[in-house]
Amino acid sequence: MFPKQIVVLGGENEPDFLETLRKEGWTVLPVRSATQLGALNRDTDSTACGLLLAGAQFEKQLPRFRSLLLSTDFEWVVLLEQQMLEISEVRQFVYECCYDYHHRPIDAKRLLVTLGRLRGKALLRHRQYDVEAPIGELIGEHPVMVQLRKNAQRIARSQANVLITGESGTGKELVARTIHRLSDRSHGVFQAVNCGALPGSLVQSELFGYEKGAFTGASERRLGRIESASGGTLFLDEIGDMALEAQVNLLRFLQEGTIERLGSPHPIGVNVRVVAATHVDLMGRVRQGGFREDLYYRLNVCTIHIPPLRERPSDIIPIAQHLIACHAENLGVPKRRLSSESVQALVNHAWPGNVRELTNRLSQGLVMSSGRFIKPKDMGLEAGVEPSIYPLDKERENAEREALRIALAINQGNRSKVARSLGVSRATLYRLLNKHQLLDLADATS
Numbered sequence: 503m504f505p506k507q508i509v510v511l512g513g514e515n516e517p518d519f520l521e522t523l524r525k526e527g528w529t530v531l532p533v534r535s536a537t538q539l540g541a542l543n544r545d546t547d548s549t550a551c552g553l554l555l556a557g558a559q560f561e562k563q564l565p566r567f568r569s570l571l572l573s574t575d576f577e578w579v580v581l582l583e584q585q586m587l588e589i590s591e592v593r594q595f596v597y598e599c600c601y602d603y604h605h606r607p608i609d610a611k612r613l614l615v616t617l618g619r620l621r622g623k624a625l626l627r628h629r630q631y632d633v634e635a636p637i638g639e640l641i642g643e644h645p646v647m648v649q650l651r652k653n654a655q656r657i658a659r660s661q662a663n664v665l666i667t668g669e670s671g672t673g674k675e676l677v678a679r680t681i682h683r684l685s686d687r688s689h690g691v692f693q694a695v696n697c698g699a700l701p702g703s704l705v706q707s708e709l710f711g712y713e714k715g716a717f718t719g720a721s722e723r724r725l726g727r728i729e730s731a732s733g734g735t736l737f738l739d740e741i742g743d744m745a746l747e748a749q750v751n752l753l754r755f756l757q758e759g760t761i762e763r764l765g766s767p768h769p770i771g772v773n774v775r776v777v778a779a780t781h782v783d784l785m786g787r788v789r790q791g792g793f794r795e796d797l798y799y800r801l802n803v804c805t806i807h808i809p810p811l812r813e814r815p816s817d818i819i820p821i822a823q824h825l826i827a828c829h830a831e832n833l834g835v836p837k838r839r840l841s842s843e844s845v846q847a848l849v850n851h852a853w854p855g856n857v858r859e860l861t862n863r864l865s866q867g868l869v870m871s872s873g874r875f876i877k878p879k880d881m882g883l884e885a886g887v888e889p890s891i892y893p894l895d896k897e898r899e900n901a902e903r904e905a906l907r908i909a910l911a912i913n914q915g916n917r918s919k920v921a922r923s924l925g926v927s928r929a930t931l932y933r934l935l936n937k938h939q940l941l942d943l944a945d946a947t948s
């Protein structure tokens with residue numbers, strides 16, 4: 503149970519009311535300096551409430567009080583003179599920094615009710631942050647994400663290679679890390695290699711390592727990324743961009759479990775699980791001759807597809823709240839909340855950059871907002887009032903495509919099993935796969 507604590511800022515001019523608070527079971531914590539407030543904010547749990555007692559010339563000290571209040575995690579109520587509310591800067595201050603206001607003379611009963619509500623709100627907020635998953639957790643309650651987490655768990659228990667597909671920023675690396683964390687390799691390293699960033703000339707030495715003297719400049723032996731990941735997981739991001747020559751060696755490694763360092767004819771056994779990711783249509787690349795078909799099938803033992811954020815709009819706000827809780831501390835700013843306009847704007851946005859864009863916009867919003875709430879403009883978004891619901895036929899299309907993807911993943915592309923699990927004939931399944939351009943994910947022989 504959290505104690506009833508109230509931080510009182512701004513003078514001792516209400517001794518009777520402070521006494522009433524004590525009698526009502528509140529611990530009153532008077533604050534006289536910014537340092538004291540900072541210490542209380544650090545040492546008191548965030549369910550404590552704040553009461554600001556506005557004194558004479560309050561309107562001249564608004565910037566100081568604004569930065570004091572916003573530097574804390576507490577919810578605040580301000581007590582002021584009624585005529586002060588005629589000053590627009592004061593009204594703006596109350597709107598931005600406070601949960602509520604009361605004016606003098608004090609109506610003790612009413613103010614106690616307000617403080618009771620304030621505490622209730624602080625407790626709720628505390629619980630909300632308390633249940634937040636730690637940073638690095640895959641958030642999302644959309645049915646596709648729920649299924650995706652289950653699949654990741656199942657896959658983690660096996661040693662199978664995995665191919666993760668999805669647009670840029672959808673969370674492919676996060677899923678790969680989750681598989682690693684849940685696997686019996688979690689004590690080994692997670693080695694991430696961005697194949698797109700490696701020039702063709704470097705990819706071989708980077709992945710497979712080299713012996714001293716293997717080429718000019720090879721002054722000592724160097725282990726490659728595959729060997730360094732031994733006992734752990736190798737994450738090959740943007741696998742579609744890997745040079746063809748390196749693809750041959752990677753295939754040999756996947757078939758035989760051995761590598762050869764450049765300059766050495768001796769194969770070395772390496773125990774590594776490979777998780778690859780791509781944002782391009784890898785099968786399309788196979789057809790164009792840019793990616794080896796045999797390697798595609800070696801990597802694609804299990805597939806996880808992450809749909810873009812716009813196709814799972816119910817995930818936007820839970821992920822946003824999680825990210826605010828995680829990033830506010832890293833950025834050294836208070837945990838501000840989303841205004842209702844911001845919630846609407848976030849849901850309306852199309853998210854071409856997916857969750858990465860969401861992370862960036864929220865970080866910007868946390869830094870730029872000057873009040874208790876993050877507003878749309880703080881995140882570089884237009885305030886939107888449009889309802890966030892997609893037309894029904896678009897929702898149906900999305901649901902149909904997701905059901906197909908899930909069934910394909912669970913049944914490893916086996917068409918007969920997929921058709922059975924979806925309760926449709928093979929002919930209908932073929933039509934649906936064709937319509938959603940998912941034929942590549944289905945095994946034509948099954």
Ligand SMILES: Nc1ncnc2c1ncn2[C@@H]1O[C@H](COP(=O)(O)OP(=O)(O)OP(=O)(O)O)[C@@H](O)[C@H]1O
Nearest residue numbers: 639640641642669670671672673674675676857858
């Ligand atoms: N479901 C999620 N829950 C919480 N955070 C997420 C989620 N999905 C993605 N993120 C966060 O979004 C950011 C981008 O994710 P990640 O790097 O895994 O995407 P990616 O698909 O690998 O991107 P790219 O294709 O550009 O390499 C990361 O900070 C990640 O932690």
